[in-house]
Amino acid sequence: MKKMLRSTYFRITVLAVVIAGAVSLGFILRSADNSETILTEKSPSTIELPVDRAVIPSLPAPDDATKAVPVFGNWKNFTTKDGLPSDKCYCVRVIEGKVYVGTHDGLAVYDNGKWKTYTSKDGLAHNGVVSVDYSPITGDIWIGTLGGLTKWSGGKFEVFNQFNSGMPNDLVYMVICDGKDVWCTTGGGAGHYDTFTKKWEIFTEMNAPMHEPWTYGVSAGDGKIFIAAWGGGVIEYNTKTKQFRDYVDPDGFMEIDLQPDDGVVHDITTATSWSEGILWVSSYFGMSRYDGKYWKGYFKEDSGLASNFINFLRAEGHVAYMCTDNGFSSTNGTNWVTYKKNENDANGVAVVTIGGVKKEIPQSPSISHNFIIGVDGQDDVMWVATSKGVSRGEKLKL
Amino acid sequence: MIKRFLIIFLFGTVTLFNAYAQVKPANYGNIPDELVGYDKYMKAYKYHFIEPLIFYGAGREKPFPTGLKEVRLGFLGPLEGSILVREGTQMLQGTMLAIEEANKRGGYKGIPYKLMVHNDVGLWGAAANEIVAMDDEGVWAWLGSIDDIVSHVAIRATLKLEIPNVNTGDPDPTFTETNIPWVVRTIPDDRQSSYIMVNKIYVKDGHKRVAMIRANNRYGRVGTLHFNRTATRLGFPIVIEERFKDGETDFSTQLERIKKTNPDAIAMWGNAKESALILKQIRAMGLKQPVYASDRIVNNTFLEMAGNLAEGLVTTCQYNPDADDPKLKKFKAEYHKRFGMEPDVFAAHSYDGMNIMIKSIERAGLNRAIIRDVLTDMKITNGYKGVTGELVYDGTWNNIRPIYMAEVKNGKFVFSPAQKWEREDVIYKKPSSRYADSGGYR
Numbered sequence: 035m036k037k038m039l040r041s042t043y044f045r046i047t048v049l050a051v052v053i054a055g056a057v058s059l060g061f062i063l064r065s066a067d068n069s070e071t072i073l074t075e076k077s078p079s080t081i082e083l084p085v086d087r088a089v090i091p092s093l094p095a096p097d098d099a100t101k102a103v104p105v106f107g108n109w110k111n112f113t114t115k116d117g118l119p120s121d122k123c124y125c126v127r128v129i130e131g132k133v134y135v136g137t138h139d140g141l142a143v144y145d146n147g148k149w150k151t152y153t154s155k156d157g158l159a160h161n162g163v164v165s166v167d168y169s170p171i172t173g174d175i176w177i178g179t180l181g182g183l184t185k186w187s188g189g190k191f192e193v194f195n196q197f198n199s200g201m202p203n204d205l206v207y208m209v210i211c212d213g214k215d216v217w218c219t220t221g222g223g224a225g226h227y228d229t230f231t232k233k234w235e236i237f238t239e240m241n242a243p244m245h246e247p248w249t250y251g252v253s254a255g256d257g258k259i260f261i262a263a264w265g266g267g268v269i270e271y272n273t274k275t276k277q278f279r280d281y282v283d284p285d286g287f288m289e290i291d292l293q294p295d296d297g298v299v300h301d302i303t304t305a306t307s308w309s310e311g312i313l314w315v316s317s318y319f320g321m322s323r324y325d326g327k328y329w330k331g332y333f334k335e336d337s338g339l340a341s342n343f344i345n346f347l348r349a350e351g352h353v354a355y356m357c358t359d360n361g362f363s364s365t366n367g368t369n370w371v372t373y374k375k376n377e378n379d380a381n382g383v384a385v386v387t388i389g390g391v392k393k394e395i396p397q398s399p400s401i402s403h404n405f406i407i408g409v410d411g412q413d414d415v416m417w418v419a420t421s422k423g424v425s426r427g428e429k430l431k432l
Numbered sequence: 433m434i435k436r437f438l439i440i441f442l443f444g445t446v447t448l449f450n451a452y453a454q455v456k457p458a459n460y461g462n463i464p465d466e467l468v469g470y471d472k473y474m475k476a477y478k479y480h481f482i483e484p485l486i487f488y489g490a491g492r493e494k495p496f497p498t499g500l501k502e503v504r505l506g507f508l509g510p511l512e513g514s515i516l517v518r519e520g521t522q523m524l525q526g527t528m529l530a531i532e533e534a535n536k537r538g539g540y541k542g543i544p545y546k547l548m549v550h551n552d553v554g555l556w557g558a559a560a561n562e563i564v565a566m567d568d569e570g571v572w573a574w575l576g577s578i579d580d581i582v583s584h585v586a587i588r589a590t591l592k593l594e595i596p597n598v599n600t601g602d603p604d605p606t607f608t609e610t611n612i613p614w615v616v617r618t619i620p621d622d623r624q625s626s627y628i629m630v631n632k633i634y635v636k637d638g639h640k641r642v643a644m645i646r647a648n649n650r651y652g653r654v655g656t657l658h659f660n661r662t663a664t665r666l667g668f669p670i671v672i673e674e675r676f677k678d679g680e681t682d683f684s685t686q687l688e689r690i691k692k693t694n695p696d697a698i699a700m701w702g703n704a705k706e707s708a709l710i711l712k713q714i715r716a717m718g719l720k721q722p723v724y725a726s727d728r729i730v731n732n733t734f735l736e737m738a739g740n741l742a743e744g745l746v747t748t749c750q751y752n753p754d755a756d757d758p759k760l761k762k763f764k765a766e767y768h769k770r771f772g773m774e775p776d777v778f779a780a781h782s783y784d785g786m787n788i789m790i791k792s793i794e795r796a797g798l799n800r801a802i803i804r805d806v807l808t809d810m811k812i813t814n815g816y817k818g819v820t821g822e823l824v825y826d827g828t829w830n831n832i833r834p835i836y837m838a839e840v841k842n843g844k845f846v847f848s849p850a851q852k853w854e855r856e857d858v859i860y861k862k863p864s865s866r867y868a869d870s871g872g873y874r
Contacts, residue, residue: 121490124592162564164592180564180593203557205564205589221585222557246581246650247557248588264588265606287469288609289460290476300480302610318611319480333478343485343611360488405489422490 103353103364103371105384105395106416106427111402113423117149118142119161123419125346125408127166129175133417135424136163136408141177157191159184159204165218169211172229176216178206183218183225194227200234201225202247208305212254212273223247224261224269237261242269243280251316251346255308260315262303268315281315281324291319294331298322309349312367316344316356323354323367330367338370338387339363345407355416357406362418375400395432401425461605461623462832464853467665481827484808485613491594491801502546503539503798505531505789506566506574506595508586514553515678515703516578518733519778523601524549525771526779527575529763530786532770540794548574552582563589571595573789573803575782580604580650587615596792596804600785601778603727603750604654608828616807616829618788618820619781624835625727625748626658628850629699632746632837633724634668636851639696641671645686645710646701648675655726656701671695676706683710687717701726708737715741722746730838730845731776742840749838750777751820752847763819777820784818 113121120139127134133144140153141163153161160181167176175186182195182204195204203222210217216227223238224247238247244266251262261269267282283301285292291299300319307314315322320333320342334342340361347356356363363372369389375382382400386393401418408419414429460481470476507527510520528547535544548569550562559582566574574590577583578601587610590597597615599607605623608615633639642663646652652675660670671693674686687710690698698714698721700707707729714723725747735742753760753775763783767775775783788807795812796802806812808829816823824833834852838845 160564162567162593180567181561203560205557205560205592207592220557221560221588246584248585250588265584265610285469285476287476288606289463289480290469291478291480292470292474292476294477320478331477335478341488403490420490 103366103369103386104414105371105386105430105432106373107384107395107397107430108428109397109399109401110426111380111399111423112144112149112426113402117151118423119151119153121422123407123421123424124162124164125166126410126417126419126424127168128410128412128415128417129166129168133424133426134166134175135417135419136166136177136179138162141166152191154181157184157193159193159195165206165208167209167211169214169216169229171211171214174211174229176209176211176218178209178218180205182206183209183216196222200227200236202236202238207250208252210252210254212259215273217252217254217259219249219252219261221248224249224252226259237269237271237278242271242278244269251303251305253306253308255313256311258308260306260308260313262306262315264303265301267298267301267303268306268313291331294320294333294336295329297329299331299333304344305346305348307347307349307354309354310352312349312352312354314347314349314354316347318343320344321347321354321356332365338365338372338385338392340372340374340404345405346409348409350411355409355411357409357418359405361404362401362406362409373397373401375402375404395430401427459832460826460828461621461830462627462826462853463623464627467627467662480611481609484810484825484827484829485611487613487801487804487808489594489801492799492805494799494801496798500543500798503543503793504546504548504569504571505786506548506550506563506569506571506576508550508552508559508562508566508574508576508582509601510553510578510582511549511551512553513551514579515705518731519578519601519776520552522776522779523576523578523782525767526600526775526782527786529767529770529779530783530790533766534787534790540790540798545790550576552577552579552586557585559583559586560589562586563593563595567593567595572793572798572800573598573807575600575785575789578602578778580607580654583607584610587612590614594800594804596789596800596807598785598789598807600781604650605658606654608830611828613808614804616788616813616825618785618818618823618831619777620750620831620833620835622655622726623658624832625750626656626662627853628748628835628837629724630659630662630666631851631853633697633699634663634666637697637722639722640668641693641696642668643672643674643690643693643695643698644670644701645674645676645683645690645698647703647706648677651703651728652701659699659701670699676702676710678703678706680706681709683713684717687713687719691717691719695721697722697724699724700729703728704731704734705737708734708742711738711741711745727777727838732774735840735843735845740843742843745840747838748850749836749845749847751780752836752849753777753780753845754847755821757819759817760819780820784820787818788813788816788823 120137122138125136135142140151140161142149142151160179162180165178177184185192202225203220205221206218208219214229218225223236226235244263248264250264253260259271263269270279284297299322300317303317305316313324323330340363341358343359345357352366361374370387372385380399382397384395402425403420403422405421416427418425509523510516531545552559563586573596575598583602591612599617603622605621646656727748730749792806796806822833826832836847837850
């Protein structure tokens with residue numbers, strides 16, 4: 035040992051390690067100082083810089099911050115082995131006790147513990163079913179497909195497409211019912227159908243504040259329609275005044291988000307959902323929350339969000355549920371619950387984040403797959419559509 | 433003592449270098465340091481597109497099909513009813529040549545490739561319907577298109593349906609900024625062209641007051657976006673921007689307004705036919721300013737229409753059509769033999785794009801998710817050398833390889849390497865164009 039300590043090379047090595055340690059320490063300390071502008075690598079896909087959010091008026095703590103975000107578990111997963119027509123599930127909707135799952139190869143309806151499939155042979159516009167909604171006023175179910183819109187009424191299917199109606203495009207990304215009105219977002223603009231007058235309206239860049247008529251998501255609330263325009267942020271339509279306004283990322287650059295709380299985090303939006311006075315907006319770059327006065331941005335790197343690539347979101351009550359490409363997340367704007375399945379087995383974990391403190395709850399089994407595309411819940415039961423089946427979870431009593 | 437000092441110094445330097453190297457993000461879009469948005473004033477909260485997205489969805493587990501009689505590949509391009517039929521036809525022919533050559537080599541394990549051709553013009557959003565049709569047809573991947581709107585609508589559908597797409601003709605910078613992990617683009621975009629043109633017009637040629645006349649469509653609007661931004665950042669906002677419709681033939685109103693501003697130079701951003709007519713009318717009005725144009729003019733249509741007036745006109749080109757490259761010469765000869773015409777930029781890039789697609793399929797097997805994995809694996813694809821040059825992807829699978837200047841001399845376009853706009857202290861640091869452990873298919 036003494037011989038080794040006397041060794042010149044050993045001394046040199048020790049000295050070099052000390053220098054390296056000092057350099058690394060300085061680097062770490064410098065990164066931690068927000069007054070510096072040194073890049074800090076936070077994730078493989080994004081680089082976060084220590085920018086002070088206070089430049090933009092900060093969002094007050096949400097009123098519902100103290101309300102709990104429910105945790106779901108006891109997951110039961112369904113795939114083609116259980117009767118689904120395809121494992122690729124695009125959407126799920128719970129309507130009066132039945133569960134409607136849109137898949138690549140048809141619509142599956144879960145009733146009394148059994149699945150029944152409907153396809154174009156039964157009258158659907160196309161087998162690829164990507165969205166489902168229900169009108170309590172008429173009792174009709176509206177089905178958005180890759181090849182048109184289908185109304186399911188009185189046991190019969192009626193197809194709406196570009197050639198027999200005023201539909202803007204046959205690829206329907208989403209359909210919702212708002213009172214007597216049906217709204218759909220398509221690759222050729224947003225469509226509005228008045229079920230009383232049976233008239234269509236089409237909204238594109240010609241008559242609405244969109245750069246191009248690429249619309250993807252739509253939701254209703256507070257007398258407004260919120261359209262997720264792909265590349266155009268959020269288009270808000272006031273159903274009373276018939277007026278539009280848009281919400282875009284103010285920095286004007288696609289490759290950066292200058293300030294997370296200055297508007298939607300990115301112009302390429304994927305879904306909107308309004309609930310209890312809050313508008314939630316998802317994108318492939320993170321998520322936004324708008325209370326009518328303040329915007330707040332959320333990213334994987336600064337919240338409990340599973341991933342910044344969000345396929346869809348739906349808000350129920352004070353909680354928003356986010357369908358990301360790498361996990362299922364829920365939040366009330368402050369606290370988070372994120373579900374992730376293990377890569378190599380059926381188990382997983384629910385990560386609960388409260389006040390920045392994380393707690394993991396093991397789940398066996400977990401959700402069917404981490405690539406989440408759709409979500410809906412009712413009566414303490416949550417359904418999640420994934421690219422490998424659909425999952426049913428129950429609210430846990432913790 | 434000196435030896436000891438040197439060893440310590442060397443070790444410390446390497447350690448320091450490595451520590452800071454970790455925080456250098458990868459290049460995005462060849463953005464010069466001084467053009468990174470807001471960077472002179474503050475750092476952005478987030479920088480996107482640093483690393484390529486991973487596709488986390490299911491699909492890789494699907495078994496390869498058996499009993500296939502043909503391997504279907506999709507094509508989406510303007511073939512009728514569009515002002516881009518000439519370009520679309522060239523794109524189709526380049527694609528066909530690549531497929532025919534692949535089938536001569538034996539196709540996919542003895543199964544011939546079959547091109548499922550779709551026209552991209554129709555009702556609004558028709559491209560989305562065409563991608564759904566391709567899914568119904570069972571294509572394994574598809575190539576296209578040129579028009580910005582068509583391409584954007586189509587890739588949203590390809591994301592939903594999870595079909596790999598190789599784009600070889602749409603230069604819209606925002607195309608790959610959509611963050612879709614199923615899309616790659618082989619043709620350098622208008623961001624690259626804008627940087628080069630601004631450097632040429634303002635820095636090299638010293639103009640300060642430049643007028644812009646552009647197509648009043650997405651190609652014109654998005655194409656000039658980075659040109660205008662870049663010129664403004666240099667301190668020279670364009671003095672006037674005039675717009676014209678596709679198919680318009682009389683530009684006197686716009687040019688009269690431009691004339692009143694007495695610009696140093698005039699830039700055009702539009703298709704070949706309209707650009708040639710504008711150039712003629714510029715000279716007919718007695719305007720003698722130098723004229724620059726977007727790269728859509730690099731074809732015989734423009735040269736024939738503009739005639740002698742084209743002399744000295746400067747533009748850019750995404751590759752060097754006259755490169756002394758045996759691969760390119762062979763392609764040009766085969767193309768001329770097969771179709772009786774010279775290939776243009778759309779033919780050359782679609783030939784490369786389809787070859788990349790075929791090579792990816794032959795490496796991956798018949799599974800869309802795995803084909804996507806290969807197409808987007810930069811260890812495999814970066815550095816691939818086609819007839820148009822090398823693939824150098826950034827984090828969005830956007831080809832940021834160096835492009836060329838093109839100047840009309842003696843009735844022909846003469847190509848030369850474009851001067852790089854690059855500094856060492858960039859935020860979006862340029863990556864190596866090759867990976868040492870490639871194992872790729874170049």
